[in-house]
Amino acid sequence: MVNGKAVETETIDSAVSKFLDWLKFYKKVILIAHNGKNFDFPVFMTALASVNRASEFCDIVIGFVDSLPLLKKIFPGQSSYKQENLVSNLLAATYGAHNALEDVRSLGWLIKHEKVTDKHLQDFTFSPEAVKNQLAYNREKNKNIESLHPLIAAGVMKMTTAQNKNSHGQARVTCCKKTLNTVIPSLCEFFDKQNSS
CATH class of the missing domain: 3.30.420.10 (Ribonuclease H-like superfamily/Ribonuclease H)
Structure with missing residues (x-):
């Protein structure tokens, strides 16, 4: 029509x-x-x-x-x-x-x-x-983003970070202490919860 x-x-x-x-x-x-x-x-x-x-x-x-x-x-x-x-x-x-x-x-x-x-x-x-x-x-950028949804839902990672990670196929490494002091404990806590469940 x-x-x-x-x-x-x-x-x-x-x-x-x-x-x-x-x-x-x-x-x-x-x-x-x-x-x-x-x-x-x-x-x-x-x-x-x-x-x-x-x-x-x-x-x-x-x-x-x-x-x-x-x-x-x-x-x-x-x-x-x-x-x-x-x-x-x-x-x-x-x-x-x-x-x-x-x-x-x-x-x-x-x-x-x-x-x-x-x-x-x-x-x-x-x-x-x-x-x-x-x-x-x-297509490649979106292919693996599903695997990051648990981290996004738990507030460990923002969607923009996940998209940037997938657009390059790898995570960006930083030496910024503030970022490291925030992200690493969040990741550890997330995986500790996953292992205890």
């Missing part, structure tokens, strides 16, 4: 095939999305991986650009960096926000703004492989 109307659906595999066939007509493809680094690109790379087409995609698409940080750099001081607000404030235009086709068109208008240069686009381009690597990193 889109706007209360039933729409025809397509399998991910079929949609990806059609999209890749269309992209093949172009050379050195760079895809742009607003807030793409946090949303569109990870979702899309996950979909590609689910149908085993990520490598083929990476052969066609050489880069991604997230227009959100790009436009923040070029147009500092905006009251909002939502795409519809940028279109209104920078282009004095309105459009049907959250309509896929209108969103794409309006992003095109923003990217074609005279202040957005090829150099800006180049500076904000990152590879699809970077997104694949970030997704793999996030």
Whole structure:
């Protein structure tokens, strides 16, 4: 359903095939999305991986650009960096926000703004492989965090510490006496309680 109307659906595999066939007509493809680094690109790379087409995609698409940080750099001081607000404030235009086709068109208008240069686009381009690597990193980061939940629940470790520990695969060692005097007794107490139960 889109706007209360039933729409025809397509399998991910079929949609990806059609999209890749269309992209093949172009050379050195760079895809742009607003807030793409946090949303569109990870979702899309996950979909590609689910149908085993990520490598083929990476052969066609050489880069991604997230227009959100790009436009923040070029147009500092905006009251909002939502795409519809940028279109209104920078282009004095309105459009049907959250309509896929209108969103794409309006992003095109923003990217074609005279202040957005090829150099800006180049500076904000990152590879699809970077997104694949970030997704793999996030999977690893979250894989072992379950084992730390008892320490978090007991107040021995904060969630941020557990996440940082897992993002690097190992705990950070400190020589700060205050930290050592707090953490080591807490860990000892926790494990003593575990052993006595």
